[in-house]
Amino acid sequence: MTKEITVIGVGQMGTGIAQSALQAGYNVILIDKNQEFLDKGFARLTDNLGKAVERGKITADEKARLLGNVTLARSMDGIGKSDFVIEAVPEILDLKMDVFRNADKFCSKSAIIATNTSSILINKLATAVSDPSRFIGLHFFNPANVMKLVEVVVGTNTSQATMSSSLEFITSLGKTPVKVNDAPGFISNRILMAFINEAASDLQHGIAEKEAIDSIAKLGFNHPMGPIELADFIGLDVCKDIMDFIYLETKDGKFKPADIIVKLVQDGKLGRKSGEGFYKYK
Ligand code: 3HC
Numbered sequence: 281m282t283k284e285i286t287v288i289g290v291g292q293m294g295t296g297i298a299q300s301a302l303q304a305g306y307n308v309i310l311i312d313k314n315q316e317f318l319d320k321g322f323a324r325l326t327d328n329l330g331k332a333v334e335r336g337k338i339t340a341d342e343k344a345r346l347l348g349n350v351t352l353a354r355s356m357d358g359i360g361k362s363d364f365v366i367e368a369v370p371e372i373l374d375l376k377m378d379v380f381r382n383a384d385k386f387c388s389k390s391a392i393i394a395t396n397t398s399s400i401l402i403n404k405l406a407t408a409v410s411d412p413s414r415f416i417g418l419h420f421f422n423p424a425n426v427m428k429l430v431e432v433v434v435g436t437n438t439s440q441a442t443m444s445s446s447l448e449f450i451t452s453l454g455k456t457p458v459k460v461n462d463a464p465g466f467i468s469n470r471i472l473m474a475f476i477n478e479a480a481s482d483l484q485h486g487i488a489e490k491e492a493i494d495s496i497a498k499l500g501f502n503h504p505m506g507p508i509e510l511a512d513f514i515g516l517d518v519c520k521d522i523m524d525f526i527y528l529e530t531k532d533g534k535f536k537p538a539d540i541i542v543k544l545v546q547d548g549k550l551g552r553k554s555g556e557g558f559y560k561y562k
Pocket of ligand 1 (some may be wrong): 328331335337398413419422423425426427461468469472504505510514518
């Protein structure tokens with residue numbers, strides 16, 4: 281029997297998660313309140329599947345079939361048959377809490393509600409749902425249709441059954457789940473944001489040019505991208521939000537965003553998506 285999942289939020293992460301699920305044989309309900317975002321998200325999904333056709337990964341017929349397995353919706357009233365409801369809206373606490381309260385009303389009593397939050401505590405978010413034993417963090421990595429890791433974040437009340445079904449689901453997507461406990465930024469973003477922030481601070485202090493910093497990570501550590509270009513790729517606003525949140529919760533100075541990041545965000549230079557961040561993009 282074909283299974284169904286719901287993804288709420290159709291930004292880069294939401295559409296990447298949806299693509300992974302479609303290619304693994306799931307039907308996907310994609311939800312966004314905003315029709316314009318919904319249309320843009322569907323266009324991005326169509327485009328990414330088009331690239332998969334160009335690369336010979338799927339046929340044009342398969343692309344059409346996969347797109348036919350997507351239901352676009354602006355409200356949650358049709359999500360009652362989904363086994364997983366995955367939230368991937370922007371990193372704003374109140375917005376996420378609203379989404380969970382709403383999803384809780386419409387999803388089945390056996391559905392797992394998951395958050396793709398990159399930093400906010402699972403225990404905090406779980407207070408929005410009626411049954412926190414069915415709540416879990418499933419943290420995907422960008423580009424979500426490509427990256428193999430999903431950081432599975434277990435809250436105090438997450439049940440063993442929720443945990444097992446989540447591991448099974450992630451494995452069914454061809455990805456590798458790695459379980460961690462709840463902490464601001466979990467493991468991935470505590471490591472990554474400290475790394476990016478140090479690189480930005482080194483640039484700010486004139487210790488090296490950005491190209492040199494990136495080359496060191498690429499050639500010296502075999503990273504596919506250096507920390508400066510990776511920050512642009514993730515989005516400097518996203519990096520700053522994550523750093524702000526971890527700093528607020530931990531008061532650990534290594535997470536206080538470097539001035540250079542704060543200034544770029546203030547100037548609207550958010551990285552690749554805005555055409556300029558540390559680097560300029562065409
Ligand atoms: N969106 C969707 N798919 C993309 C993409 C994008 N922006 N960029 C590349 N891809 C896909 C390509 O279609 C291709 O797919 P395929 O293997 O199925 O054919 C695959 O990625 C490889 O693409 P390319 O060969 O064109 O390019 P590269 O070999 O240069 O790889 C990259 C691109 C995968 C982005 C690689 O540079 C990389 O791994 N960079 C580091 C990414 C990373 O660290 N991500 C984690 C960010 S942290 C995070 O997400 C957590 C959050 O909480 C902040």
